[in-house]
Amino acid sequence: MPKLSELEKQIFAIESRLHFNELALKIFQFQYENNAVYRNYTEKLGKSPSNVLNIDNIPFLPISFFKSHNIRSFDKPAEIIFTSSGTANEGNSKHNIADLCVYEKSFNNGFKHFYGNIEEYIILALLPSYLERGGSSLVYMAQKLMEKTNHPESGFYLDDYDKLNSMLNSLKSSARPKHKKVILLGVSYALLDMAENFNINFPELIIMETGGMKGRRKEMVKEELHKVLCKGFGVKSIHSEYGMTELLSQAYSSGNGVYKCPPWMQIKIRDVNDPFCQLETGKSGGINVIDLANIYSCSFIETQDLGKSHPDGSFEILGRFDNSDVRGCNLMVV
Template sequence: MLKNTDIVFNIETEQEFNSIALDVFKYQFANNKVYRSFCDLLYTHPSDVTKISDIPFLPIEFFKTRKVTCNPQDTATLFTSSGTTGGTTSKHYVSNLDIYTKSFTKGFNYFYGDIENYTVLALLPSYLERKGSSLVYMVNDLIIKSKSKESGFYLDNISELKDTLVSLDSSGKKILLIGVSFALVDLVETYKFKLNNTIIMETGGMKGRRKELIRTELHHILKSGFGVDTIHSEYGMTELLSQAYSDGNGIFKTPPWMKVLTRDTEDPLTLQTHGKAGGLNIVDLANTNSCSFIATQDLGRVFDDNTFEVIGRFDQSDIRGCNLMVL
C-alpha cells in the first residue's frame, strides 16, 4: 500500500489533489492487476500521464466480475452491492478498514461537524436485511461515535422511531435521520411530523419496494411529511470509500480528497466541460488499495464550483442502492 495514506486526508489545494492523484495512479497501475490490464488495453502508461484527464477511469462493471484490489492476498472485509433480484452484485475487497473509517468520519465532520453533537437514527431496512453493506458499516460506526443512548437502527419498529424522533426533536437535540427513500416515504405516510432540529437524509432508491419517483417529487413528499424545509442526500456506493453530501436540491459537494468529473456519453474516454451532462467519473483518493478512478453508470452535471448533480442512469444499467432516481 502507499507509504502514507494520511496525506490523502490532508489535501487543501487543487495542486495537492492533482499531485497525489498522479501518485495514486502510478501505485495502482503497478499493483492492481485488473486496472493495469485495463490501462494496457488503452495503451496508457504512467509515462504518458501528466494530469488527471490523462488517467483512465475503470468501468464500474469490473467490480462485478473481477477482484479489483492492489492487495489480493490481504482482504479485511468484503463489501457487496444490493443489486437486483437475480442480478450480479459488485464486490469491493477492502484491505484496510481504518482508511474507510477515517474517510467517512472525516467526510461527515467536513460537512456536518463532530458526530458526537448528533443523535443518529437509521432507517435502512433493505440494507440491514443482507450482509456486506458498506452503508450499514458506516452508519453503525457513526451511531457508536455519536455516544448517544438514543442512537440506533430501526427496522419494523417505526412506532418507536416516531416517538423517539418527536421526543428528541422537541428537546432541542441535533438529530440525523438517515434512511433509504422507500422507508422514509413509508414513515411519513403513517405519521406526520413538524421537525425543527432534525436533518432528514435520504440515500436514494426505492429498492423495488415502490415506484421510482423523480427527485423533486420524492423531496416534496418528504419535506411535507417531516415538516422540514430541505432534504439532505448522501451519494456513495459499494465501490467507493468516500461519500458526497447534498444539503438540499440534489446539489452534492465532495470532501477535498474526492472529485467528480463527467465524460462524453458517446466517447467514454473523453472528459466533458463543466455544466454539460455526461457520465459521472469519480476520483476517490481514499480508495488507494482498490481503484481510485471509476467510471460509474450515473449521469450528471458538474458545475464550476465543483458541485454536481445526478440526473439519471445509463440505459440498461441496473438500479442500485445508493444511486439517485432519474430526474
C-alpha cells in the same frame, strides 16, 4: 515514488487542487503497478504512467468490473468484503477492503467536513433493505458514526415505523439535549412510507435520504420525492448522501440536489457517446469518480450514473443509464 504509507497519509491532508492532482497521479502509478485488473485495462487503452502526465488522462475503470473481477491493489487477505444489493440478472459487486481504518478515516473526516463534530448528533437510521442483506458498507458507516455520537438514542430501525415515530416525538420534545442535533438517515422508500403514514412535525430534524426505491416502490422525480418528505416530516429541505459499495468516500447534499465532495474526492463528467472524452462543467453526461481513499482497490471509477458538474466542483445526479443496476443515492430520473 513515495512509500505507500506516505501516500495514505496525504489523502486526508489535501490542501489544494494542485495537491489533489499530484496525489492522484501518484496513486494512479501505484494502482497501475499493483492492481493487475486495472493495469490490464489501462494497457489495452494504450495508457501507462509513462504517458499519463495529467489527471485528465487517467483511465476510469467501468464499475461493472467489481462484479466480474477481483479489484484490489494489495496481496494480503481482505479485512472485509463489502457487497452491493445487486439483482438476480446483474449479480453483486464485491469491494475487497485491505484496511478498514482508511474507510473509517474517510467517512469520519467526510462527516466532520460537512456537518461538524459527530458528538453533537443523534443518528437514527432507517435502512431496512441494507440491514436485511448484510455486507453493506453503508450500514458499517452508520454503525460506526452512531457509536461516535456517544448517545444511547442513536440506533437502527429495521422496519419498526411505530417505534421510530415514538422516538422522533420524544426527541423533538424538551427531553432532547439542546446541543444535540438529530439526523434520520434513511433509504428513500422507507422515508416515504414514514412521511405518508405519520404526521411528523420536526423542523429541526435533518432528513438524509439515500439508496433510492430499491424496487420497493415506483421511482419518483427527485423534486417530487423531496416535496413529499418535507411535508411529511415538517422540514424545509432534504439532505442526501451519495456513495456506493465500490467507493470509500461520500458526497453530501444539504438540499436542492446539489452535492459537494470532500477534498479527497472529485467528480468528472464524460460524454455518453465517447467514454474517453471529458465534458466541461454544465454539460450532462456520465459520472466518473476519483476517490483517493480507494487507494487499495481502484480510485478511478466510471459509474453508471448521469449528472453534471458545476464550476465550484459540486454536482447533480440527473439519472442513470437504462441498463444500470441501481445503487448509490438519488438515482431518480429528473
